[in-house]
Amino acid sequence: MKKLFLSLSLAVVAILGFNTSAKAQLEDGSVAPDWTLTDINGTTWNLYTLLDEGYDVFLDFSAVWCGPCWAYHTGGSLEGLYDAYGPDGTNEVMVFYIEGDGASTLDELNGIGAGTQGDWVTGTPYPIVLTHAGDPSYSAVQDYDIAYFPTIYRVCQNRIVDEVGQLSTAALYATISDCAAASVNVDPSILTYNGPVASCGDVPVSVTIQNMGFNELTACTITAYADGIEVASVDWTGSLNTYEIATVDVGTFTPADADVDLSVEITSADENTVNNVIATTVTYEDNITQIIHLELKTDSYPTETKWEVIDESTGDVVAEGGPYTNAQKNEIVFDEDIVLPSLGCFTFTCYDAYGDGITGSGYYKLYDNNGDLIQQGMENIGFEKSAALKVTTAVAIEENSAINNVSLYPNPANDNINVDINLTATADVDVTIVNMYGAVVGTATSGTLTAGAHSFTVNTADLANGMYFVQITGENVNNTVKFTVFH
Numbered sequence: 001m002k003k004l005f006l007s008l009s010l011a012v013v014a015i016l017g018f019n020t021s022a023k024a025q026l027e028d029g030s031v032a033p034d035w036t037l038t039d040i041n042g043t044t045w046n047l048y049t050l051l052d053e054g055y056d057v058f059l060d061f062s063a064v065w066c067g068p069c070w071a072y073h074t075g076g077s078l079e080g081l082y083d084a085y086g087p088d089g090t091n092e093v094m095v096f097y098i099e100g101d102g103a104s105t106l107d108e109l110n111g112i113g114a115g116t117q118g119d120w121v122t123g124t125p126y127p128i129v130l131t132h133a134g135d136p137s138y139s140a141v142q143d144y145d146i147a148y149f150p151t152i153y154r155v156c157q158n159r160i161v162d163e164v165g166q167l168s169t170a171a172l173y174a175t176i177s178d179c180a181a182a183s184v185n186v187d188p189s190i191l192t193y194n195g196p197v198a199s200c201g202d203v204p205v206s207v208t209i210q211n212m213g214f215n216e217l218t219a220c221t222i223t224a225y226a227d228g229i230e231v232a233s234v235d236w237t238g239s240l241n242t243y244e245i246a247t248v249d250v251g252t253f254t255p256a257d258a259d260v261d262l263s264v265e266i267t268s269a270d271e272n273t274v275n276n277v278i279a280t281t282v283t284y285e286d287n288i289t290q291i292i293h294l295e296l297k298t299d300s301y302p303t304e305t306k307w308e309v310i311d312e313s314t315g316d317v318v319a320e321g322g323p324y325t326n327a328q329k330n331e332i333v334f335d336e337d338i339v340l341p342s343l344g345c346f347t348f349t350c351y352d353a354y355g356d357g358i359t360g361s362g363y364y365k366l367y368d369n370n371g372d373l374i375q376q377g378m379e380n381i382g383f384e385k386s387a388a389l390k391v392t393t394a395v396a397i398e399e400n401s402a403i404n405n406v407s408l409y410p411n412p413a414n415d416n417i418n419v420d421i422n423l424t425a426t427a428d429v430d431v432t433i434v435n436m437y438g439a440v441v442g443t444a445t446s447g448t449l450t451a452g453a454h455s456f457t458v459n460t461a462d463l464a465n466g467m468y469f470v471q472i473t474g475e476n477v478n479n480t481v482k483f484t485v486f487h
Contacts, residue, residue: 026145026153031191031208031245032161033143037098039127040106045096051157051243055094056176058164061141062150063101064108069150070117072166073097073124078152080169082126092176095126100141100149102133145355157181158210158243160191180212180275182242187213188220188266189275191245198386200258200284201312201345205232205250207264211240212275221268224250226260226282233267258286258390284345284388289369292348292389296334298324299362303439304353307364309338312345312388321480323353323469325440330361336478340391349386350377357381403479408470412486415461419444419470422453429474433458441468460485 036046050057060078062069072078082095097120099109104116109130111119121128131137144153144161154164154172156179164175194206205224211217217240224232232251240246250264259281266276298305306322319338340346350364357379358364366374366387375387405422419431429449433442441463444456460468463485472479 026161026163028162030161032153032155032159033140035140035143037096037129037131037137037140039096039129040109040121041127043127045094045127047155048159050094051155051159052241054092054157056092056157056179057155058093058095058172059144059153059155060095060097060150061100061144061146061153062097064099064104064116064120065101066149067117068166070120072150072152073120074118077167077169077172079123079125081172084169085173086126088125093173097124097126097128098140099128099130100146100151102131102138102141104130106130147354147356154179158212159245182212182214184271185213185215186217186270187211187272187275188217188268188270189272190222190264190266190278193262193264193278193280194247196347196386196388197280197282198284198347198388199282199312199345200255200286200388200390202252202254203262203282204252205262205264206247207250207278208245208247209236209240209266210245211242212272213270214242216241217244219268220266220270222248222250222264223267224253224262224264226253226256226262228261255282255284259283284390285368285374286390287393288374288389288391289393290340290343290391291369292338292340292374293367293369293371294321294334294336294338294348294364295332295367296321296350296364297332297358297362298328298330299358299360300329301354301359302326302328302331302333305351305358305362306353307348307350309340310347310349311341312347318346320482321478322351323434325434334478340389343391343394346389346391347386348375348389349384350381351384352381353383355383403472403477406470406472406479406481408481408483412484413460414485414487415459417458417460417470417483417485419456419458420453421449421472423449423451426450427475427477429472429477431456432471432473433460433463434469434471435463435466444470461487 034048038044078095083089085093107113108116109120131141152164153161154175155161158180189210189212191208191210195204219237221235223230231253234250236248238246262282263277263279302324305324308317308320311318318341321334324333348366358381359379363378365376368374377385407420409418430446431444432440435441442458444458465486467482467484470481
């Protein structure tokens with residue numbers, strides 16, 4: 001999982017020399033985020049404008065202090081690509097160096113100072129962009145989820161991005177052949193399925209479509225099939241020029257069983273049907289009782305891990321945990337029963353804020369009331385991993401928590417947040433305030449509390465606006481309730 005300070009953590013990765021064998025966090029085949037950036041010579045560039053002008057664009061996210069970045073930069077592969085195939089060559093590609101460390105300076109780019117590998121500017125024919133953390137220029141680094149330096153992306157004219165890595169000039173140019181290109185006049189295509197793949201309630205079917213034709217796309221029909229039976233359809237209308245995209249809500253359906261093969265298709269006539277279909281499977285776990293058991297062990301980055309259970313019928317969060325604190329690294333932080341409030345459909349989701357899963361010895365395991373494994377997750381969590389639970393059996397619920405009730409007010413908080421808890425038994429309890437990264441920013445109490453009602457007031461006047469959590473932990477106690485600070 002991600003370390004928060006790129007200048008420190010990415011230096012470790014860069015020194016180790018990880019390159020094409022590693023994976024950045026922007027998924028290959030996804031739509032490239034647009035950006036408008038000004039280079040060090042004062043010229044402003046827009047990514048989508050360049051794509052619409054017929055360029056395939058290569059992006060070198062590097063840092064002035066990064067040794068492997070410097071080695072690749074001075075190796076000349078990107079310079080050769082730009083010279084041969086850029087505007088002064090065959091006019092097919094554009095290349096950009098984007099400084100990924102928002103704290104770097106123009107002097108360092110020019111090789112001045114101890115914090116740089118050398119002069120990055122002299123002899124570089126393509127634009128160089130210096131970003132600054134905290135202003136809009138840094139948004140490209142964030143939007144492209146840069147996990148390590150250097151990260152070399154290729155963005156095709158159809159706005160699809162792939163990480164190509166540190167290739168030679170010839171190999172970089174060869175990747176352009178992987179780019180899908182418009183070849184006919186009328187060609188609506190489906191890029192992605194955006195709906196849930198774990199659900200036993202109403203499933204909203206949503207897709208991203210793209211105009212892969214030369215003509216303006218103004219209409220198409222999109223149909224969804226569940227196990228071969230039509231379940232939703234929409235006649236989309238709009239205006240998309242070549243390679244432009246749109247999100248389309250097709251409709252909803254309820255899965256008839258625990259595993260449904262869902263396909264979404266463009267069913268109106270067009271001149272290329274190869275890109276008309278996208279398929280997935282929508283699943284749920286059937287015959288679940290009201291009690292499930294979760295065991296979760298963090299990895300070295302517990303501040304990025306959280307989980308929640310949502311009632312699909314209402315959208316309400318009925319149970320949640322995390323993000324956890326750095327003091328809880330590589331520990332089992334949750335090993336308890338979760339009592340679902342009723343029969344119906346619920347979705348358990350484990351999130352990783354960085355997207356590389358719970359690594360190392362960390363994991364989560366979700367069991368039903370009979371002790372059978374429902375789902376587990378480690379590295380393959382990605383940004384999130386979900387399991388839909390169809391609760392069909394009520395059970396006698398034994399009280400297994402010392403907390404009877406927790407309430408926070410006012411929410412949003414300004415100068416203070418009041419925390420009221422009611423204990424069913426005497427317990428050793430810690431009540432702390434943590435931020436989104438799991439760092440403790442306030443303490444309400446720590447010690448033995450007797451059974452009954454207790455109230456605490458925590459000063460929030462010095463906290464920045466944003467989301468925070470009250471964590472209540474101790475013997476037979478593990479509750480997390482979120483609140484917002486807004487001054």
